[in-house]
Amino acid sequence: MSKDRDDYEIGYGKPPRSTRFKKGQSGNAKGRPKGSRNFANDLDDVLNTKMTVNENGQPRKVSTQLAALMRLREKALKGETRALDRLLSMADERSTEKDAQNKERHISSDEMDILERFVSVHTVASSEEGQGDGE
Template identity: 40%
Template sequence: MTKRKSENYQVGYGKPPKERRFKPGQSGNPSGRPKKCLTLIELVAHEVKRKRPIVEDGQRLRIETDRVLVKRLIDLALKGNLRALSLMMTLIQQIREIESAKIERDYDAMSMEEIRADFERLRATTRADLTRAKGIDDTFP
């Protein structure tokens, strides 16, 4: 047996020898848990929510990236950039369709097959609109 300073202290499960216990302020896992490897979607979502500085009306503002992108797209469309205008009009139409679909459909009353079919229909129209706006053939995955 090991020598103990106190004869009445019993070493056992959950009771390590006093000389082997962690000292106050010492961690049992000094390197900690390794950082999680982010997926591409998580990386994009993180960057889109990151705040960036812009100058608007002579004031320096820090706003989220997604808001900056929308502002710049609208500014380009208003200045006469035909590609930005086409993309913006497509985006507005899709947003209106989604909003009206939310009002019209009661997804709680629909079966899973009906929801899937509805989703695929919206996905197909979105792909077609994007290809028309970009001027490329339909080669999306």
């Protein structure tokens, strides 16, 4: 036996050196194939699948997601309290999301002043650099 094998204790968490991964070698070389399906992909496909619904006596192709929302609306309008509660809670969540998005987009006047000064300083600096190249 060589000196390395005598000094090295093999046991839990200490595999033999010959069975370890070599440098640059992965433990799962093939890995998960690209484009493989998962629950989120399958759910998106199911919700986006087109289906025919009758609206005012006319057939219309809509996504499954829209058809489900239309059915929920119909039940809520017919007086089913659970459907109405669910529809209103979804509307409230959507309203909260829209409010959050609008707040993110709002820039105060102080912030606008800072941005304008930044642009003016950098516009002047870049025009001065451009003039130095022509000389």
